[in-house]
Amino acid sequence: MEAKDRIIVALDVDGLDKAKSLVESLAPHVGCFKLGLELLTAVGAPQAVEFVHTLGGQIFYDGKFNDIPNTIAGAAKAVAAMEVKMFNIMASAGIEAMMAAVANKGKSLVLAVTVLTSFEENNAHLTFGVPSKAKVLQLARDAKLAGCDAVISSPQELELLGKQKELKGLLKITPGVRPEWAAANDQKRIMTPGEAIKAGADYLVIGRPITKPPKEIGTPVDAAKKIAEEIASAL
Ligand code: C5P
Numbered sequence: 001m002e003a004k005d006r007i008i009v010a011l012d013v014d015g016l017d018k019a020k021s022l023v024e025s026l027a028p029h030v031g032c033f034k035l036g037l038e039l040l041t042a043v044g045a046p047q048a049v050e051f052v053h054t055l056g057g058q059i060f061y062d063g064k065f066n067d068i069p070n071t072i073a074g075a076a077k078a079v080a081a082m083e084v085k086m087f088n089i090m091a092s093a094g095i096e097a098m099m100a101a102v103a104n105k106g107k108s109l110v111l112a113v114t115v116l117t118s119f120e121e122n123n124a125h126l127t128f129g130v131p132s133k134a135k136v137l138q139l140a141r142d143a144k145l146a147g148c149d150a151v152i153s154s155p156q157e158l159e160l161l162g163k164q165k166e167l168k169g170l171l172k173i174t175p176g177v178r179p180e181w182a183a184a185n186d187q188k189r190i191m192t193p194g195e196a197i198k199a200g201a202d203y204l205v206i207g208r209p210i211t212k213p214p215k216e217i218g219t220p221v222d223a224a225k226k227i228a229e230e231i232a233s234a235l
Contacts, residue, residue, distance in 0.1 A: 010207030080106030098146035112143035182209035
């Protein structure tokens with residue numbers, strides 16, 4: 001895998017017209033595009049997926065499935081038929097639901113979302129009854145048991161996950177990544193691309209630093225290339 005293939009660009013837009021030039025120009029320079037609930041709901045999943053595929057991009061289908069195993073099986077089958085590179089499920093849906101996703105994944109990778117990083121520690125503790133790191137570890141173990149290909153966590157949990165022998169082989173994907181030259185925006189506990197890769201991330205989800213780069217960096221393609229260079233030198 002080349003360094004650029006580790007970059008997942010978050011396409012946080014509400015319409016395809018806004019994404020066209022981004023996908024067209026970035027497709028040769030990044031691994032894939034993350035289509036989130038906003039775009040999938042506004043435009044319709046098959047349309048959004050076809051649009052990106054036609055422009056030469058690969059897809060991370062960020063549908064965050066969370067349902068009973070039978071429903072997850074059907075949803076996984078439907079999304080795998082669209083030939084997306086990866087799609088995700090909430091690990092909290094349970095081991096059986098994750099197994100249903102894995103059994104129907106076709107050629108796609110199944111990613112398990114552990115704890116949403118929007119949870120502040122106090123709320124995570126209240127909701128889960130344990131500190132968020134403990135919950136992330138438990139859910140990652142469930143994901144591995146169920147046969148998922150990867151987990152999504154905050155950069156802060158990468159090292160902890162990497163230390164667990166039983167999680168060997170489970171890929172790690174993280175958002176909350178900011179190059180030194182980019183604004184933090186609303187992201188709080190961030191790491192640079194180099195730090196995240198060194199901490200064990202296999203793929204990085206990056207939105208605004210690429211889609212809206214600072215003027216001095218140049219175009220989205222310039223930003224993606226710069227990040228790929230940083231990843232390459234951290235590997
Ligand atoms: O623009 P930015 O790089 O902050 O975009 C990060 C992307 O990753 C957004 O699509 C955001 O919804 C997503 N994400 C995140 N933190 C999470 C889960 C998803 O930033 N815990």
